[in-house]
Amino acid sequence: MNIKQQSFRTIWPVADGQAVDIQAVEVIDQTSLPHEFRIVRITTLQAMIHAIRTMQVRGAPLIGASAAYGMALASKASAEDAALAAAAQALLASRPTAVNLRWAVQRMLQHLLALPVQERRDAAWQEAAVICDEDVALNKAIAAHGLGLLRAIAVTRQSAGVLNILTHCNAGWLATVDWGTALAPVYAAHEAGMQVHVWVDETRPRNQGASLTAWELGQHGVPHTVITDNAGGHLMQHGQVDVVIVGADRVSGAGDVCNKIGTYLKALAAHDNQVPFYVAVPSPTIDWQIVDAQRDITIEERDADEVGFMQGRLDNGELARVSLLPEGSAVANPAFDVTPARLVTGIITERGVCSPAQLVALFEQPVNG
Numbered sequence: 583m584n585i586k587q588q589s590f591r592t593i594w595p596v597a598d599g600q601a602v603d604i605q606a607v608e609v610i611d612q613t614s615l616p617h618e619f620r621i622v623r624i625t626t627l628q629a630m631i632h633a634i635r636t637m638q639v640r641g642a643p644l645i646g647a648s649a650a651y652g653m654a655l656a657s658k659a660s661a662e663d664a665a666l667a668a669a670a671q672a673l674l675a676s677r678p679t680a681v682n683l684r685w686a687v688q689r690m691l692q693h694l695l696a697l698p699v700q701e702r703r704d705a706a707w708q709e710a711a712v713i714c715d716e717d718v719a720l721n722k723a724i725a726a727h728g729l730g731l732l733r734a735i736a737v738t739r740q741s742a743g744v745l746n747i748l749t750h751c752n753a754g755w756l757a758t759v760d761w762g763t764a765l766a767p768v769y770a771a772h773e774a775g776m777q778v779h780v781w782v783d784e785t786r787p788r789n790q791g792a793s794l795t796a797w798e799l800g801q802h803g804v805p806h807t808v809i810t811d812n813a814g815g816h817l818m819q820h821g822q823v824d825v826v827i828v829g830a831d832r833v834s835g836a837g838d839v840c841n842k843i844g845t846y847l848k849a850l851a852a853h854d855n856q857v858p859f860y861v862a863v864p865s866p867t868i869d870w871q872i873v874d875a876q877r878d879i880t881i882e883e884r885d886a887d888e889v890g891f892m893q894g895r896l897d898n899g900e901l902a903r904v905s906l907l908p909e910g911s912a913v914a915n916p917a918f919d920v921t922p923a924r925l926v927t928g929i930i931t932e933r934g935v936c937s938p939a940q941l942v943a944l945f946e947q948p949v950n951g
């Protein structure tokens with residue numbers, strides 16, 4: 583998407599200077615936004631695992647794309663079966679909740695192990711690039727289907743000519759290779775000339791909304807207002823939210839949605855106020871193996887310091903990290919929650935918009951359980 587009128591993806595391959603063919607990856611370092619725009623060059627598997635774990639790259643689809651390039655980086659050292667299997671295990675351990683990581687690693691492993699060892703390195707870089715291009719295509723399809731949905735909602739709900747959309751966390755182009763998932767319909771609506779406005783949940787503790795969603799919407803000229811996580815219910819009670827659209831990290835075939843912590847509370851408020859609640863889901867984010875989402879999905883517990891400290895910019899322009907808590911206070915930091923399908927109005931996929939109950943049929947999957 584656009585950054586100061588220049589088109590960017592979130593991740594791209596580069597020659598690393600030592601070899602003529604592609605041997606490294608560059609990413610936008612999302613831990614530096616919104617105050618600094620930094621590009622990081624990644625040349626090893628361990629550096630890619632660090633980037634995923636520290637959330638320099640984050641968002642389910644982008645985590646998948648990053649893991650795919652992680653396998654390509656691993657193949658530089660060795661493309662033998664055992665080496666690739668070890669790389670896969672190390673990548674899978676980096677973050678447990680977004681199913682795209684498992685999906686991408688399994689796809690890369692299956693693709694490479696079917697080839698002669700000497701062909702695997704080039705094939706790894708090619709397949710990782712295919713995964714990235716597919717992600718962009720999936721998100722563009724979600725944009726198109728979501729645009730139709732927003733037009734339909736605007737006919738019945740928009741007030742004063744503006745469609746007010748609330749989103750939680752960052753499921754924009756920064757969470758994917760490009761275009762985004764939850765924000766893809768928003769960008770499509772904006773570019774189609776619809777009057778849209780986005781309520782941006784700050785999304786404590788990592789503030790993906792305040793630091794990333796607000797930044798990317800601003801770069802693209804989409805009107806938006808940053809709000810505290812606790813304000814969304816109030817806005818819904820006062821008719822100021824026409825639709826909620828969020829992303830996902832793992833969705834069951836029944837339409838239960840695992841997403842950033844706080845999503846469930848937004849879904850409850852939307853349900854209580856008859857506000858449509860939609861989830862934008864590319865098919866690699868669907869885990870058809872899930873039977874009981876509350877039981878079967880591992881909720882990542884992240885470091886206490888994410889809650890106890892905040893990073894920001896001082897009045898003199900310097901970046902600083904400040905402590906928020908009294909000495910000795912315990913911290914709990916679950917990074918995701920599960921919204922039951924009964925609270926989900928619909929799911930926006932690359933194949934169209936459906937109800938949770940229609941998801942299996944839309945993808946012609948065998949019924950689980």
Ligand SMILES: CSC[C@H]1O[C@H](OP(=O)(O)O)[C@H](O)[C@@H]1O
Binds near residue numbers: 841
């Ligand atoms: C389009 S996936 C975005 C999804 O990923 C985020 O999690 P994180 O920032 O921890 O990687 C969040 O759950 C978003 O909805």
